[in-house]
Amino acid sequence: MITIRQLIPISALLLGSAFLLFAGGINGLILPVRGNYEGFSSVSLGLLGTGWALGYVVGCIMTSAMVARVGHVRVFGALCAIAAVSILSSAIVITPWAWITLRGLSGFCFAGTAMIVESWLSERTDPGSRGRVFGVYTMVNLGATTAGFMLLTLGDTTGFLFFALAAIFYCLALVPTALSNTSTPAPMVSVKLNLRALWRNSPVAVFAVFWVGVSNSAFGTLAAVYAQNVGLAVAAVALFTSIPILAGAVMQMPVGLLSDKMDRRKVLVAVAALALVADLAFILLAPEGTTLNYVLAALLGGSIYAMYPVIVAHANDHAEPGTAIQISGGLLLTFGIGSILGPTVAGWAMSEIGIRALFVVTSSAHGVLILYTIWRISRRVAVTGDSKTAFQPLNAGRTSSLQTVKLSQGEAADDGPEKPAVAAG
Incomplete structure (x- = not known):
């Protein structure tokens, strides 16, 4: 404490x-x-x-x-x-x-x-x-x-x-x-985006974090627009946008503890599947009132905002000492690239198809993520428990920075000079 x-x-x-x-x-x-x-x-x-x-x-x-x-x-x-x-x-x-x-x-x-x-x-x-x-x-x-x-x-x-x-x-x-x-701190963390090195370290992490960026940013940007257009009042819209963030914070620890005990890729698939269920429920059930919208928002938020730290932990499992910030920072920037694409595509889809097209976009991202991760599981064995890094709860990408990575990793951030990372799943 x-x-x-x-x-x-x-x-x-x-x-x-x-x-x-x-x-x-x-x-x-x-x-x-x-x-x-x-x-x-x-x-x-x-x-x-x-x-x-x-x-x-x-x-x-x-x-x-x-x-x-x-x-x-x-x-x-x-x-x-x-x-x-x-x-x-x-x-x-x-x-x-x-x-x-x-x-x-x-x-x-x-x-x-x-x-x-x-x-x-x-x-x-x-x-x-x-x-x-x-x-x-x-x-x-x-x-x-x-x-x-x-x-x-x-x-x-x-x-x-x-x-x-x-x-x-x-x-x-x-x-x-x-x-x-307070004294002025030391120079700040600076990380260049090296997609080739990130991909060699973990194809699943790079692929998944991009699509999580697409889905999270689309929902985070346009959830309020969806809520207004299904008839929720301003107070209900504010609650609808708050519930997913709170649910994501609550879900991080149980999801993280589970990922420490088994193949993180399987946990990622399971969490993405829960997100997909919520996506499809928004589309098929077409909820109009507050209660069902709140429940589905909690399920979706608890899923999508718990995926990012699992991805970062998986990428760090095979990283050499001293490369944690380089890898996590690169994943953050890859997440950002996905975040640039997501709201644009979702906004266009909502304009052309209808308000629930938001969840067509997020479900597509989650479906692609699930299929690729399952394929990668069949191609490479899981990391053993003794070789895993400790799971660290993280803000959901969009509110993280390179300094967040250093602050969250504690002693890991003070390791020696950077070394090449070896391949992960």
Whole structure:
């Protein structure tokens, strides 16, 4: 257990992160809800997620160089200010292409600010307690994001209020770190995407994480649009988008413990099959009321948001010491590439076929993932229990960064120099 004394030195960082995620929760839900009210097409609303994912991937790649040039505090302050400008501009210029561009800018800012907070946390905690600190950090972020979603139930989403509140909390996020006397951390983690090396290490991980990126980003971006169009009120929409995230957090530990005891690829197939069941239920049952939609959202969220850490753990099972960050960071960027594609395809499908086409896209991604993973199981033996790395719960890709990888892996992040990875399943 982590003590209060251990949390005090990082309290400013945790508070700043909470403000960031609270603002991000408001930002992430007000745009599709308001955009749908303004009559934006499903294609345009899907492109909001594409823009965000593209900005996020670029932010993950570029932030370390920016920090090396001018320092953590200046970059963090600038990114918080730009994020505030972005959401305020969205309230002033209400057009799809302006929002897509601004959403990409907010994704870039979010990636950079998250990496800076996490590099500080990593620096301020010893390797032995990083896992516990990461757990606290994850719970703070989860609570703040959910609170940001639920705030929309308290006012009129057709006005300026929630854009202003998001901007206020983006600005507040820079106050704790600006006033903190915490020493500037060491240079940040930087990882280049090497698909060939990743594929040699684990074809299943690369293939699966791409399709999980497609499905998770499509659902994460357009779930609110689906909920509005089946007749749910704003309060119900906020709950519908919150339930999957909470279910995913609850499911990570039991799924992770199971994957530590058996072939992780089989666990991945089983979890993806549960997601496929939820996808098909959304399509075939066509739920209209809140209860069944909530139940299916919990089943889908508990499945899709538990797959990413299983994939990362599987890829790391055969990795040489010192390559964990390289592999996990590369998978994160591959997830990001899938996240760019998912909302675009799903938005187009919803526009052409109907609102439930969202789940046609996610079910297709899950079906392809299942078939390929089953084939790979037949081609390579499983990793034995003694050779496995320890499972680490992770944010569901979209809210992870290269620094998240380092912070979550504790002592593993401090291993020696990078070495080539050997083949996995």
